[in-house]
Amino acid sequence: MASIQVEGGHPLKGTLRPQGAKNEALQVLCATLLTEEEVTIHNIPNIRDVNKLIEILQDLGVRVERLAKGSYRFQAKNINLEYLETPAFAQKAAALRGSVMILGPLLARFGYARIPKPGGDKIGRRRLDTHFLGLQNLGADFQYDPATGYYSIQARNLRGTYMLLDEASVTGTANIIMAAVLAKGTTTIYHAACEPYIQQLCHMLVRMGARISGIGSNLLTIEGVEALGGTEHSILPDMIEIGSFIGLAAMTGSEITIPNCHIDQLGCIPRTFQRMGIAMEFRGDDIYIPAQSHYEIDTFMDGSILTISDAPWPGFTPDLLSIVLVTAIQARGTLLVHQKMFESRLFFVDKLIDMGAQIILCDPHRATVIGLDKKMPLRGIRMTSPDIRAGVALLIAALSAEGTSIIDNVEQIDRGYENIDGRLNAIGAKIKRL
Incomplete structure (x- = not known):
C-alpha cells in the first residue's frame, strides 16, 4: 500500500491541464x-x-x-x-x-x-x-x-x-x-x-x-x-478533474488556470461551484480561478441553507460531491450535501472532522458543513483513501491544512488521476511519495 506525504499551507499558482476523461x-x-x-x-x-x-x-x-x-x-x-x-x-x-x-x-x-x-x-x-x-x-x-x-x-x-x-x-x-x-x-x-x-x-x-x-x-x-x-x-477532458481543480483552488487560496475544458460539456458543474462563492472567469475554453481569501456559500431565495445533491445527467454528478463537501469546509456559510445515488460515499468525513472540519453527518446520505471561513486552518493528520473521489477530497484538505499529512492507499487516487502529485508539485505543492 503506497502513501504520500503532503505539506500543507502552500498556495499554488499556475496551469493544471485536465487529463482525458x-x-x-x-x-x-x-x-x-x-x-x-x-x-x-x-x-x-x-x-x-x-x-x-x-x-x-x-x-x-x-x-x-x-x-x-x-x-x-x-x-x-x-x-x-x-x-x-x-x-x-x-x-x-x-x-x-x-x-x-x-x-x-x-x-x-x-x-x-x-x-x-x-x-x-x-x-x-x-x-x-x-x-x-x-x-x-x-x-x-x-x-x-x-x-x-x-x-x-x-x-x-x-x-x-x-x-x-x-x-x-x-x-x-x-x-x-x-x-x-x-x-x-x-x-x-x-x-x-x-x-x-x-x-x-x-x-x-x-x-x-x-x-x-x-x-x-x-x-x-x-x-x-x-x-x-x-x-x-x-476523448473529452475529465469533468471530474476540472471540478476537483476548482475546489482545490478555492480551498488553498490559489490562482489556477484550467485550459481546454470543453465548457459547453460541463453542464451545471461551473454554476454549482459559483453558488459556493468561488469566482471564475471563462476565457474562451479555459477556466481561470483567481486567488480568493474568502468565498461565501449562497442560500436559497427564502434564505434557507443551500443544498447540493447529485442526480443523473444533466443533474450534478455524484463523483464531485466529495469535492463540494471538502471545499465547503473553508467557505463562509453552511451547506447541506445530499448524496442520493450511493450508500457509503460520505463515510470519509470522519477524517475531515479529525482535521478540524465542522461537519455533521446526519445519516449515510446527508452531511451538513459549517464553513470555517478560513479563520481556523485544518490540521495535518494520517488518513487512508477509501475511494478515488474521497481520496482526492482528502488530498485537497491536506494541501489546505497546517502541518503535514500522510495519505495511505494512494493507489485509489492513482486509479483516476494521472500523475496528480507531479502536476501539483509543478505549480507549488509539496507532495512526496513514500
Whole structure:
C-alpha cells in the first residue's frame, strides 16, 4: 500500500491541464471490440483503471499500438474467447469495475461473454441488474453462478426491442448501446443515461457505421447494422478533474488556470461551484480561478441553507460531491450535501472532522458543513483513501491544512488521476511519495 506525504499551507499558482476523461475512456476502449478494423483513440489518460482495461483487451487478443502520449491504435481482429475462462482474466476483471462493459460488445459480435463480479470503489451496493436486464431484452440468456461469482450471457441472435431502463445507469446504458448496434431490427432505450461520455460513445459508434438517433437525450433509437468499421476518436477532458481543480483552488487560496475544458460539456458543474462563492472567469475554453481569501456559500431565495445533491445527467454528478463537501469546509456559510445515488460515499468525513472540519453527518446520505471561513486552518493528520473521489477530497484538505499529512492507499487516487502529485508539485505543492 503506497502513501504520500503532503505539506500543507502552500498556495499554488499556475496551469493544471485536465487529463482525458476516465469514464469515457473505459467505454470507448470496450467499443473497439465491436469491429475487426483499426480504431485510433486520442487523449487516453495514463491511470491505473484505464491501463488495466487495456491489458485485458490485449490479453483477449486485441492488437494495441501506442502512437504517442495518450494516443493508441486498437485492432480486435483475432479475439480469443477462451481467455475469459482463465484465472488471469478472473483476477484482472474482478479488480476493475469498468471490465463489465466488455459484455455488450462481445455478446453482439461473438454471441457470448462472461465476467467475474467486478470490483471498484467501496461506496455501497452497485448492482448490475440494468446491464443484464437490458441484454436479456435483446434476447440474451443470462446466468449467475453464486459459487464462482461469475456472470455469463449468451445469444445466437440479438433482436431490437423497446425497453424502459430501471435506472439511468451510465455503464448499463453503454453496454446496451454497444450490444444493440449489431442487433437485428430497431432498439428503443428509454430512461437512458445521457452524460457527455455516453454522447461521445454514440458519436464514435455512428462514425463506425452505427445508426443512433436521440443522442444527448434519455430516449435513444438504434437501428442495428450488419458490421461496424474503424474510426478515430478523441476523448473529452475529465469533468471530474476540472471540478476537483476548482475546489482545490478555492480551498488553498490559489490562482489556477484550467485550459481546454470543453465548457459547453460541463453542464451545471461551473454554476454549482459559483453558488459556493468561488469566482471564475471563462476565457474562451479555459477556466481561470483567481486567488480568493474568502468565498461565501449562497442560500436559497427564502434564505434557507443551500443544498447540493447529485442526480443523473444533466443533474450534478455524484463523483464531485466529495469535492463540494471538502471545499465547503473553508467557505463562509453552511451547506447541506445530499448524496442520493450511493450508500457509503460520505463515510470519509470522519477524517475531515479529525482535521478540524465542522461537519455533521446526519445519516449515510446527508452531511451538513459549517464553513470555517478560513479563520481556523485544518490540521495535518494520517488518513487512508477509501475511494478515488474521497481520496482526492482528502488530498485537497491536506494541501489546505497546517502541518503535514500522510495519505495511505494512494493507489485509489492513482486509479483516476494521472500523475496528480507531479502536476501539483509543478505549480507549488509539496507532495512526496513514500
